Amino acid sequence: MSVCGAARCRLIQTRGAVRRILQQNRTACSHTNGPAESIREKLQAFPGGSIELQKQETGIAVLTVSNPARMNAFSGSMMLELEQRVHELETWTEGKAVIVQGAAGTFCSGSDLNAVRAIANPHDGMKMCEFMQNTLTRLLRLPLISMALVEGRALGGGAELTTACDFRLMTSDGVIQFVHKHMGLVPGWGGAARLVRIVGSQNALKLLSGAKKVDPDFGKQMGLVDEVLHCSSGEGDTLAHGEQWLSQFIKGPAPVIQAVKKVVISGRELPLEQALETERNVFGTVWGGPANLEALALKPKHK
Numbered sequence: 001m002s003v004c005g006a007a008r009c010r011l012i013q014t015r016g017a018v019r020r021i022l023q024q025n026r027t028a029c030s031h032t033n034g035p036a037e038s039i040r041e042k043l044q045a046f047p048g049g050s051i052e053l054q055k056q057e058t059g060i061a062v063l064t065v066s067n068p069a070r071m072n073a074f075s076g077s078m079m080l081e082l083e084q085r086v087h088e089l090e091t092w093t094e095g096k097a098v099i100v101q102g103a104a105g106t107f108c109s110g111s112d113l114n115a116v117r118a119i120a121n122p123h124d125g126m127k128m129c130e131f132m133q134n135t136l137t138r139l140l141r142l143p144l145i146s147m148a149l150v151e152g153r154a155l156g157g158g159a160e161l162t163t164a165c166d167f168r169l170m171t172s173d174g175v176i177q178f179v180h181k182h183m184g185l186v187p188g189w190g191g192a193a194r195l196v197r198i199v200g201s202q203n204a205l206k207l208l209s210g211a212k213k214v215d216p217d218f219g220k221q222m223g224l225v226d227e228v229l230h231c232s233s234g235e236g237d238t239l240a241h242g243e244q245w246l247s248q249f250i251k252g253p254a255p256v257i258q259a260v261k262k263v264v265i266s267g268r269e270l271p272l273e274q275a276l277e278t279e280r281n282v283f284g285t286v287w288g289g290p291a292n293l294e295a296l297a298l299k300p301k302h303k
C-alpha cells in the first residue's frame with residue numbers, strides 16, 4: 001500500500017473509533033434512553049429499601065445502599081433510585097468525592113432474588129442489565145473520586161458495584177465475591193469488563209470461574225483492594241476511617257480535583273489522541289485559574 005493509502009486507511013480507522021466511543025458515551029451517559037424506558041415500570045413493581053445520598057460540606061458525598069432486611073440487596077425501585085442519585089452527583093459542582101457504602105454493617109448482596117425470580121427471562125434480564133450498566137458506567141465516570149467502603153459482604157451485583165468505584169477499601173472482615181457462577185450467571189452490570197481492567201484477565205478469570213471469596217489480604221495482593229481498615233464491620237467509625245483515608249487525595253479546590261478525575265477517566269477510556277485532546281481541554285480549565293494563580297503567588301517549593 002502507498003504511504004497516502006496507509007494514511008487514508010489510518011484516518012478511516014480513527015474516525016470509526018471516534019464514532020464508536022461517541023456512540024458508547026451517548027448510550028452510557030443519556031439520562032433516559034429508549035430501551036431502558038420499558039424496564040422502568042417492571043423495576044418499579046419491586047419496591048423496598050432505598051439509596052440515600054448525603055452531600056457534605058467537606059465535598060465528600062456518602063451514597064448508602066439500604067435494604068437491611070435483605071442484606072442491602074437491590075430491589076427494582078433501588079435500581080431506579082440509584083440512577084437518580086448518580087444524576088444528582090453529575091451536577092454537583094462543589095463535590096470532590098463520593099463514598100459508596102451499605103447500611104447496617106454490610107455492603108450489598110446483589111440483586112434482590114425475589115425480583116430476579118420474577119424477571120428470570122432473557123429479554124427482561126438484558127433490559128435490567130442494560131439499565132444497571134448505564135447507571136454504573138455513569139457512576140464510574142463521575143468527575144468525583146469514588147470509593148467503595150466494603151464492610152461485611154459484597155456479593156454478586158454488590159461485588160460489581162465495588163468495581164464501579166475508583167478505590168475499594170475493606171474492613172478486616174470484609175468479603176467481595178462474584179457469586180454469579182453459583183447462580184448460573186455471569187456479571188451483567190459491567191462488573192466483568194471493569195474487573196478485567198482492575199486486576200487483569202488472569203485474575204478476573206480466577207475470581208469469576210472459581211467464584212472465589214476475596215478477603216482483604218487476597219484483595220490487596222491482586223490489586224482489587226486499595227486499603228484495609230483495621231476495624232470490623234458495624235463498629236460505627238468505619239465511615240470516619242474511610243473519609244480519613246480519602247482525605248489525602250482530595251486536598252485543594254473542587255475544580256482541580258474534578259479536573260484530575262476527568263483526565264484519568266479520559267486516559268483510561270479513550271484512544272491516546274483523543275485522551276491527549278481531552279487533557280489539553282481540561283488543562284485549559286485550570287491553567288491561570290484561581291488555584292493556579294494562588295499557588296504561583298506563594299512561590300512554592302515541593303520538598
Ligand SMILES: CCCC(=O)SCCNC(=O)CCNC(=O)[C@H](O)C(C)(C)COP(=O)(O)OP(=O)(O)OC[C@H]1O[C@@H](n2cnc3c(N)ncnc32)[C@H](O)[C@@H]1OP(=O)(O)O
Binds near residue numbers: 157
Ligand atoms: C447481575 C446481578 C446478579 C446478582 O446479584 S444475583 C444475587 C447474588 N446474591 C446472592 O445470591 C446472595 C444470596 N444470599 C446469601 O448468600 C446470604 O443471604 C448472605 C448474604 C451470605 C447472608 O447470609 P446470612 O448472614 O446467613 O443471612 P440470611 O441468609 O439469613 O439473610 C438475611 C435475610 O436477607 C435475605 N437476603 C440476602 N440476600 C438477598 C438477596 N440477594 N435477595 C433477597 N433477599 C436476600 C435473606 O433471604 C434473609 O431474609 P429472611 O430473613 O429469610 O426473610
